[in-house]
Amino acid sequence: MDPELPMVRLCVAGMQAEAEGRAEAARELFQQAWEGARDDYEACIAAHYLARHQSSPAETLRWNQECLDRADLVGDERVQGFYPSLYVNMGNAYRELGRLASAHRYFVLAAERVADAPEGQYGDWNRCAIAEGLRDTAAAAAAEGDEGAAARGRFDEGVEGPVRELFAAWCERGDLKALGLTLPAYLGYLGTDEDRVRLRSALHMVHAARWLPEEEQAAVERAMGAVAMS
Template identity: 40%
Template sequence: MNFDPENKVVKLCAQGMQAEAEGKIDEANACFKQAWDAATNDFERVTAAHYCARNQPNPLINLQWNLDALKYADAIKEDSLKGHYPSLYLNIGKSYENLGDFASAGTYYQLAADNAIYLPEGGYGNMLKAGIADGLKRTGLKPFSNAVLDGLISAWCERKDLRPLSLVLSAYLQCMGTESDINKLITALSYLSATRCLSAEEQGKVEEIIAELAG
């Protein structure tokens, strides 16, 4: 589905985000509500509902808007919308978490993780992956993890060894266990291995992790 920056609903939501950035929350919410009232198709309803969920002091209303956004997204049934689902599921998970329903929250965080393969490369996708991983942890579920690497990272943090942390930590925290994310982690670990900045013991562990992940 093509994104049209001139679409009336999109423009109203953009105005709302600008007002929100300026601290004008009431004005922002008014723009989002205008966008909802102006929506005439499912794509516009997804967009408006997503923004109407923002700044809602009542967690039940926040949840309902997020569920509405998902409902209208499901009605569209277009592959081009797949990249939106991680965010939709993440928002619903957080809504349930705010209501204390950790079982439902975990379900939606896991759905967000399962759909993370559709996220774009770069800052936006990385930000969502980090949020999904945090949500999984808070609800008692495990994102991708490796016990040996956990131990290495703990040791590097303890001795404030910034070089290995800078090379590996971002790829590890954003890893959802998908093939693409695993490959990124292997690449990061391979760069670290090539620097030969670790002790022989830690170097050996890194090489073992690479072999395990590549296998």
């Protein structure tokens, strides 16, 4: 978007106010952006920021729904990359209200659109938020009759144990390199074949470098085998 557009300038100023801890000023700037939005695309962006500055979970949900509705009205490539985080925001809003089964449905939608998020840190953040949301809300969704809910985003028992043991060892001795290479794949695990390949590849990178103590090298081999068999 044109950085000189009034709506963009207001949102940039609002983000700066956020960064400086001036929440009320940020909210006022985003409200001005909303009121000055010229189309659904600009309204979608302004609503996203306004949702972050509401005083109640119900109002947060309302503005997140407004944001999602406006994105649907835009309906083109400009908003394609928004959907994973839009659905995550809806899931988090429902979770805050205690409506966990509804939250789960939005985390499932987010997982289905996760590939649309830009790559890099933003994409990794989305994957982690989706994975966490799926696991936190699965039991409630299953209790309401969603038979597949319990499996979504869950690790097989044979994978969870060996991998967490490795992380515990690396945390204890501060091996940030091993943690940095593997944690994104672990925290963003959504239970798909692609996720299993991603996690196994991350473990393989650590194993192939051969800087670990001998017992940890063997533990990584066991973890890779468990991921491959899951």
